[in-house]
Amino acid sequence: MGLFDYLFDSEYKQRRDLLSLSDTTSVTTSTVDRVSSDLIALRLRVDRAELAAEAMFRLMQEKGMLTAEELRTAIARVDLEDGREDGVMGEDKSADAPKCPSCARPANFRRRTHCVYCGSALKPARSTEPYR
Numbered sequence: 286m287g288l289f290d291y292l293f294d295s296e297y298k299q300r301r302d303l304l305s306l307s308d309t310t311s312v313t314t315s316t317v318d319r320v321s322s323d324l325i326a327l328r329l330r331v332d333r334a335e336l337a338a339e340a341m342f343r344l345m346q347e348k349g350m351l352t353a354e355e356l357r358t359a360i361a362r363v364d365l366e367d368g369r370e371d372g373v374m375g376e377d378k379s380a381d382a383p384k385c386p387s388c389a390r391p392a393n394f395r396r397r398t399h400c401v402y403c404g405s406a407l408k409p410a411r412s413t414e415p416y417r
């Protein structure tokens with residue numbers, strides 16, 4: 286508290302402080318409400334996408350078009366296209382990714398014993414090699 290505030294501490298100043306605090310609280314509350322609403326909408330979209338993907342997979346499986354193993358392999362291939370098997374399609378870092386010695390496509394030496402593209406055996410990763 287500065288000298289001016291000490292000398293002229295008054296109900297007016299306290300009221301001003303309370304109003305300022307109230308404004309800050311309402312901004313914070315509206316931000317939380319907006320983020321919460323966005324989160325609910327996003328969750329609904331993810332749930333719908335999950336449902337559609339599950340329905341498509343079951344239909345293809347029932348028609349003999351696809352097995353669970355084929356789907357897992359296809360997911361791993363698409364995941365590795367960006368150079369990293371991390372569960373998302375991210376920024377393309379395939380130029381820096383470790384490559385399969387047989388087909389030269391991105392390979393995950395830490396998690397896989399064989400290339401998901403050509404099936405060639407992959408040597409175990411060295412302990413100093415970064416996760417890909």
Ligand SMILES: [Zn+2]
Pocket residue numbers: 385386387388389390400401402403404405
């Ligand atoms: Zn390969």
